[in-house]
Amino acid sequence: MPSLGSFLFPSGFAMRTAICTEMCVVVCVTCAIGCGHPATDKECQEIVERIATLELEKANGSNDAKTVGAQVDETKKALAPNTMKDCVGKRITERAMQCVRSAKSSQQIVDDCFK
Numbered sequence: 663m664p665s666l667g668s669f670l671f672p673s674g675f676a677m678r679t680a681i682c683t684e685m686c687v688v689v690c691v692t693c694a695i696g697c698g699h700p701a702t703d704k705e706c707q708e709i710v711e712r713i714a715t716l717e718l719e720k721a722n723g724s725n726d727a728k729t730v731g732a733q734v735d736e737t738k739k740a741l742a743p744n745t746m747k748d749c750v751g752k753r754i755t756e757r758a759m760q761c762v763r764s765a766k767s768s769q770q771i772v773d774d775c776f777k
Contacts, residue, residue, distance in 0.1 A: 698755035706749035709762050709771070710741050716768045 714737040718730050738745075761775035 698753045698758070700751045701749055701754040703746070703750050705754060705759060706745045707738060708759070709749065710738055710745055712762050712765065713768045713771055714738065716765065716771075720767070 711734055714734045715730055718733050718737075722729065758775050762771055765771045765775060
């Protein structure tokens with residue numbers, strides 16, 4: 663009496679092909695989710711802004727939003743050419759962006775978010 667497998671997969675080749683196709687789909691979906699996406703200008707600006715904010719707060723010892731905000735804007739302008747060249751289009755994950763947003767120091771961003 664034929665087994666259920668022989669009805670679903672009449673030959674060994676067909677079964678291997680079906681399994682390979684299923685595995686490829688799983689790998690592609692996992693890669694698409696886990697491998698991230700090309701970083702946008704907005705994401706790169708957010709990273710620069712977060713690092714600059716954390717560094718300025720540390721250097722100034724204050725959280726004065728007005729003072730820090732003006733200095734962050736200056737920093738973003740100064741780093742704009744490098745940001746475009748070194749960040750935009752590079753692979754980034756949502757996990758990395760969440761890490762950047764919740765980091766307590768710029769060193770934490772470097773050590774934890776992009777490794």
